[in-house]
Amino acid sequence: MKAVWYERPGKADEVLVYGEREKPVPGPGEVLVRIEYSAVHPSDVKKRAGLQPAGFRDGYVIPHSDGAGTIEAVGEGVEDRLGERVWVYQAQFGRHCGTCAEYVALPSGLAPPLPDNADLAVGACAGIPMMTAHRCVHAAGDPAGKTLLVTGAGGRVGHYAVQWAKLGGARVIATAGTDDNCRQATQAGADEVLNYREDGLAGRIAESAGSCGIDHIVDVEFGLNASASAEIINNCGTIATYSSSRSPQPEIPFYPMMFKNVTLYTVLVYNMPDAAKRQAIGAIHEALAAGLLAHRISAVRDLADAAKAHELIEAGEPGGCILVRI
Structure with missing residues (x-):
């Protein structure tokens, strides 16, 4: 099969190899998916x-965890899923062996069915962005009636977090760094959107939130935002964060958060609770089938x-x- 792989870490144009590799065979409990689209995310890079x-x-890695395609073979113990269109997550x-190849064999549960009306390209976006966003919005329970702050709404996860929050009945204040985003x-x-590059962001968020305050924060840069988050969040508020790239060892404003009884959820899609994964997969299927989500490729x-x-x-x-x- 055609595939891309690397045998050592390094720069993309120096280590990624395009060529032929052996086509995998599905083992017990696995399916063989003919990949049409493979998604590239920051974690893959x-x-x-x-x-x-x-x-x-x-001695090698075929990269990428997310993708979409069609099941061409099944392993022992898997019900007949031949010809089923699926989206793939956690492949790598x-x-x-991830999705950056013509075929990938993986556990059947990592290949949920894709609604008939959903494009395979959209299906390839369902894993890390949609699942992470869903968990971040729902980590602290039903968002209905709450005011949520979504930071970095111009990103892949943030874009879906805004939509999951609105579908869940929340009021959403979002931040983004460009006029286009x-x-x-x-x-x-989003009900209100603020450019985080402009001065006085915390005050502008508090003003937008009004007397309701901020109940829950979906945060893309926990370390940089921790002090501001502690300032603007409500008593017994919650924070779900999926990244702190610019401050990987953040200083936490412990006492300001403690005196507000703030609960922090860290979110990594791969190790989400099984119940949260099932909830996200079900919500994704329903939303895609009903055409409720907007996508950006x-x-x-x-x-x-x-x-x-x-x-x-x-x-x-x-x-x-x-x-x-592919």
Whole structure:
């Protein structure tokens, strides 16, 4: 099969190899998926660069955890799913063969069915962005009637977090760093959008929240925002954060948070509670089937040009999903 892989960490154009690898065979409980689209996310790029454990086995890694395609074969113990359109998640978590190839064999549960009306390109975006966003919005329970702050609403996760929150009945205040991202956050349903590059952000958030205050925060940069979050959040408020890239060892304003009884949820999609995964997968299926979510696909590259897709992520420009067309 055609595939892209790397045998050592490094720069995308130096270590990613395009060529032929042996087609996998599904084992017990597994399905073989013919991949149409593979999604590239920051975690995939960090693994390839050596910033996170890549999971080398047999001397190589086929990258990317998310994708979408069609089941072509099933292993022992799997009900007949032949021909089923699916989206794939966690393909390269704890494994060395991800979705950046014509085929991937993986546990059947990691390939949920894709609604008939949903495009495979959209299905490839369902894993890390949609699942992380859903967990962040729902980590502290039903968001209905709450006021939520979504930071970094121009990003992949933030874009879906705004939508999950609105679908859940919340009032949403969002922040984004460009006029275009602010506009897109508004289109995604945010009730108010603030540019975080302008001065006095915490005060502007508090003003927007009014007497209701902020009940729950979905945060893309926990360390940088921790002090401001402690200032603006309500008593017994909650924070769900999925990244702290610019402050990986953050200082936590312990007493301001303690005196407000703030609860912190850290969210990593791979190790989410099983119940949360099931809830997210069910919500994704329903939302896609009903056409309730807006999607942003910023770029699509061919398999042979997967390195360019990685470079787009590293450049930090596109807020939408980056896909590799297999």
